[in-house]
Amino acid sequence: MPKIRFYPDNREVEVEKGENLLRAAMLAGVHVNASCGGSGTCGKCRVVVEEGDVEKQPTAKLSDDAIAKGYTLACTTKVLGDAEVRIPVESQMGDGRAALEREHRSVTHGSVLTSKDLSELFGEFELEPATRRLYVEMTAPNLEDNLSDLERLKRELTRVHGIVDFAVDLDCLKEMAVKLREADWKVTATLVEGRDGECPRLIRLDSGDHSATHYGLAVDIGTTSVYAEIIDLNTRESLGRVSDYNSQVSCGEDIISRIVYSLKKDGLTRLQGLVTDTINGLIKRLLEKTGVSKDDIVNMVAAGNTTMVHLFYGINPRYIREEPYIPTVNFAPTVEASNLGIDIAKGARVYCIPGRASYVGGDITSGLLASGVYKTDKVTLYIDVGTNGEMALGNSEWLLSCACSAGPAFEGGSVKYGMRAVKGAIETVRINPVTYEPMILTIGQTKAKGVCGSGLIDALAELFLTGIINEKGKFNIETGHPRIRENNGQGEYVLVWAEDSAVKEDIVITEADIDNLIRTKGAIYAGITTLLDSMGMPVEAIEQVLIAGGFGRYLELDQAITIGLLPEFPEEIVKYVGNGSLMGAHLVLLSQTARESAKDIAKKMTYLELSTNPSFMDNYVSALFLPHTNRDAFPGVMERVKERSGV
Amino acid sequence: MPKIRFYPDNREVEVEKGENLLRAAMLAGVHVNASCGGSGTCGKCRVVVEEGDVEKQPTAKLSDDAIAKGYTLACTTKVLGDAEVRIPVESQMGDGRAALEREHRSVTHGSVLTSKDLSELFGEFELEPATRRLYVEMTAPNLEDNLSDLERLKRELTRVHGIVDFAVDLDCLKEMAVKLREADWKVTATLVEGRDGECPRLIRLDSGDHSATHYGLAVDIGTTSVYAEIIDLNTRESLGRVSDYNSQVSCGEDIISRIVYSLKKDGLTRLQGLVTDTINGLIKRLLEKTGVSKDDIVNMVAAGNTTMVHLFYGINPRYIREEPYIPTVNFAPTVEASNLGIDIAKGARVYCIPGRASYVGGDITSGLLASGVYKTDKVTLYIDVGTNGEMALGNSEWLLSCACSAGPAFEGGSVKYGMRAVKGAIETVRINPVTYEPMILTIGQTKAKGVCGSGLIDALAELFLTGIINEKGKFNIETGHPRIRENNGQGEYVLVWAEDSAVKEDIVITEADIDNLIRTKGAIYAGITTLLDSMGMPVEAIEQVLIAGGFGRYLELDQAITIGLLPEFPEEIVKYVGNGSLMGAHLVLLSQTARESAKDIAKKMTYLELSTNPSFMDNYVSALFLPHTNRDAFPGVMERVKERSGV
Numbered sequence A, B: 001m002p003k004i005r006f007y008p009d010n011r012e013v014e015v016e017k018g019e020n021l022l023r024a025a026m027l028a029g030v031h032v033n034a035s036c037g038g039s040g041t042c043g044k045c046r047v048v049v050e051e052g053d054v055e056k057q058p059t060a061k062l063s064d065d066a067i068a069k070g071y072t073l074a075c076t077t078k079v080l081g082d083a084e085v086r087i088p089v090e091s092q093m094g095d096g097r098a099a100l101e102r103e104h105r106s107v108t109h110g111s112v113l114t115s116k117d118l119s120e121l122f123g124e125f126e127l128e129p130a131t132r133r134l135y136v137e138m139t140a141p142n143l144e145d146n147l148s149d150l151e152r153l154k155r156e157l158t159r160v161h162g163i164v165d166f167a168v169d170l171d172c173l174k175e176m177a178v179k180l181r182e183a184d185w186k187v188t189a190t191l192v193e194g195r196d197g198e199c200p201r202l203i204r205l206d207s208g209d210h211s212a213t214h215y216g217l218a219v220d221i222g223t224t225s226v227y228a229e230i231i232d233l234n235t236r237e238s239l240g241r242v243s244d245y246n247s248q249v250s251c252g253e254d255i256i257s258r259i260v261y262s263l264k265k266d267g268l269t270r271l272q273g274l275v276t277d278t279i280n281g282l283i284k285r286l287l288e289k290t291g292v293s294k295d296d297i298v299n300m301v302a303a304g305n306t307t308m309v310h311l312f313y314g315i316n317p318r319y320i321r322e323e324p325y326i327p328t329v330n331f332a333p334t335v336e337a338s339n340l341g342i343d344i345a346k347g348a349r350v351y352c353i354p355g356r357a358s359y360v361g362g363d364i365t366s367g368l369l370a371s372g373v374y375k376t377d378k379v380t381l382y383i384d385v386g387t388n389g390e391m392a393l394g395n396s397e398w399l400l401s402c403a404c405s406a407g408p409a410f411e412g413g414s415v416k417y418g419m420r421a422v423k424g425a426i427e428t429v430r431i432n433p434v435t436y437e438p439m440i441l442t443i444g445q446t447k448a449k450g451v452c453g454s455g456l457i458d459a460l461a462e463l464f465l466t467g468i469i470n471e472k473g474k475f476n477i478e479t480g481h482p483r484i485r486e487n488n489g490q491g492e493y494v495l496v497w498a499e500d501s502a503v504k505e506d507i508v509i510t511e512a513d514i515d516n517l518i519r520t521k522g523a524i525y526a527g528i529t530t531l532l533d534s535m536g537m538p539v540e541a542i543e544q545v546l547i548a549g550g551f552g553r554y555l556e557l558d559q560a561i562t563i564g565l566l567p568e569f570p571e572e573i574v575k576y577v578g579n580g581s582l583m584g585a586h587l588v589l590l591s592q593t594a595r596e597s598a599k600d601i602a603k604k605m606t607y608l609e610l611s612t613n614p615s616f617m618d619n620y621v622s623a624l625f626l627p628h629t630n631r632d633a634f635p636g637v638m639e640r641v642k643e644r645s646g647v
């Protein structure tokens, strides 16, 4: 990989060929002003390539004179080979000493569960999906061999595929006679295997041989976001993945407000319709993207928290929010996709991975399955940094779980310019501790539209480390810096000026946003400590930390520790599982054994109700500081704060 | 029982107390003119009670003078004790010798399968319905005992009723949380047992204890008529029975025309809707009649021919009518009543008794079950004298079945004044061989609206015996009698003059009607002989004859033999099972063992396709005469004809 050396800081970093210089500087821990998210429009990220192999883009933001002197925009300049780059004073606005005195802090790729890790895990389960697509050729009936159509099909399925008996969907019978004859008695029968007391059922009949096109849909139904993935059930492969906000967000950002909404007249029906619309929208995009026919998607496995599953099924969730917090079901039945309005193959089924309790749902079961927690010896902390802050502690022997109602802040909810991690979202933020100028990168390096979870954690950590906010999250307005200002009696920091943003407004982080973020991180931290307390274990007992959640993969560990979201875990024990919930759904689509394992996990897990737990309340209040009221628990962070203050 | 002696015929008969004198005369085989069906409006049935205990009604049809002389209307005069009755010449219109020289021919009650016979049969099966209603009281959840609602219910059903596991209907989950709490955790769970690969399922939850109100609906879906009955599944009792025309009649009278209709645009949907409407109409009447709540009718068992089951389920019946006559299913799956639009308890199931082939359906299986054919040693002929003329020959060892497409004539279809056996239908007809005056009785003894099956068979037999029609069914118009006339070149006989009928028209039997009736009886006779032929058996090998069908109970054996509908069976081997199809449905509602027996019958039965059977065609053509081309097969009938001709 090419090596890039930055002057005057004299720091070097290795990057992929094709990476741009702004991101290289970010990885090297070198500050370069960058206001437009790396979209090449603010003209602030000027650097001089003194030596080496780079590919520059023409730009109107630089004068001919400057270009002649070797100036280029860092964000639009691609690395082709080794290079030496000088950051001029105007782009750095501070001296060398003020450069961020930190090692490269972005996610180490080795610590993420890669698709290779997963395929090892997935490979352990035999390919044994709940659905089967079986091709048969029958002889046409005559006066002597005059079995009914269904009996004829049954005879052939027994003879060729050993299927002894099965039930049939009424819808499948309605046009069976015509279908068999139009297909000249050559058809593919799609059967769903019986588990949980269900018998095998014929759910679909198709003309000709469709055994090679056998797909499933894995869905993660989050409170804020929904992810969907088409899985080839013959090859185990994911053919494509898409995501979107859960449209229910318009009826309330968190679980509690959704439940309240469901109690209104037609509220439940509306919420069900909204999530169905969201999923159908994702399906449509997936079909376009993959070229798969919807008639070949014959099974869907969903993972979601308990409230999401209730709302998806149209089950009244009312008592989930009233003490003692009882759901109607943890083990929801398999139902027909059409009964839920899901637009995949007629006859297709929907199964939801079982949960443990009202606030520890199938998404956690699914993640524990996908990440192998249910069979490891290591004491593992599994956290889903989603709206509900669900987590589990344990290993193959025992599992203790809880949910801390983190709120949607890290998913972009309840934050003024919060947004999901999609194109245009600020995902990385650095603030120069002297000049208070930010260095921001957006997803897709387009003009910024808002800030996603990792950007918010970054912003909070940077505002704290630079002393722009104090340990209570309040602004030090006296700096007199134009980016640090008061608005309607509330402090705020301008990440992107209106002229450089895609929304033509200043993109800011407000004191209210910071309050929300602190409450969110405090709840998660308190959840972790309460789980440990109730097992009588110290933080050090944790041998493995698995971080899941839609943005889990982009969460930077030291930033998360800086704000006190996580204890000071050694980097080497932390792994990112990405969307564990979706991965578990993928696994269950592939394997009935995995499905049984998910059931076992849900049955085995102990649930700790935090909302009535006094120890949790104490832990929570203590965690409403940056990084924490107990500074002794965060020696590394305090060290870093001291360094910065010494500037 | 009171004895009534009629003069001048000097014939005596025993009748029930409360019976009227017209019916007593009919039973005695004494002719009394009766034109208004016994409704007391024609004034023709004048008799003189010479001695004895009767209750007369006031009437304007008799002069004071006549009343003073002891005249009364036979049809409105009730028998209270023994009596001697003289029939005046004007009511008899013929001399004593002309009285019907026949023994009392109405159905011997001993030969009908009585409810006592049935309860013996029904008693053999343990009471073991597919549905169970189980009452449980649970403790409310708390933070320690925080199972989900469904798991809590499951725990209690296991503890109290030993139900280890069951699946759940989605609809049942939707409001479960609210229902349990409103019921203070005291509920009745309705479960349906799993057979045919289905597992037990929770289909319904009701507040409080409903275990005592557990009802099922037995339905016979005939091509022409539909019968429904509410059964108490705790006591085995029938609480009420009602019937109506199948509304599908408006789309065609027989199976073939229904199938043709189903191929039209929306035809199938319409046919399904019509039979559903018919059944729902019957349910409504039953609910009113019995006071049962529809929410307590948790199961329905239907028996019908194969086409009726296809149409009821909305299954395309197209290939039933095309050689080689293949249905989609003989063993139709259990479905939710709501999926078929049947308005009983939410969650209730519908099961259809399995059939054998396109033209031997679940109605025959059901009848063979109900009448015990499947376990008797006697070689039995079971005939359903319905639209499709289905029949079976056999015993516990073997069963051979066929269908002869009798047509709807005996159910009142394809006959000008044909109607179902309901109030106002002429059910008995005698014709004086000298005067050609009829003696008719209607159901309910109201003015006649038309003629039902037994009345049509009577009319055909009487017209033949009196020589009004010849053996080909053609009229001898030369009699010059006003009742025997030509209309548009077609002979007809006036049963009731317009002034005496409820429809204000002459009620007639036309030559076209007679053709239809002869074709119908010929088809049935040919079916019987073809079954015998194919077993190489003579008529005498039949040890038991069971006659089923909506009007089976009113069919008079010697009239049926007179027209050649049945061979000359000895009276003692013939039994009437009434609606065997409905009775089988009743049995299957009560017992899962009976349900298994029905399956065994359907599997065991051999099916003979008549439509392509050359022997059947020969037998049919030979049977298109009165009584038959082969007069030697009907020595008794020929004797009777000779007697009459000798008058």
Ligand code: FES
Binding pocket: A022, A033, A034, A035, A036, A037, A038, A039, A040, A041, A042, A043, A044, A045, A073, A074, A075, A076
């Ligand atoms: S032009 Fe490069 S960051 Fe704006």
Ligand code: FES
Binding pocket: B022, B033, B034, B035, B036, B037, B038, B039, B040, B041, B042, B043, B044, B045, B073, B074, B075, B076
């Ligand atoms: S009045 Fe008695 S039959 Fe008409």
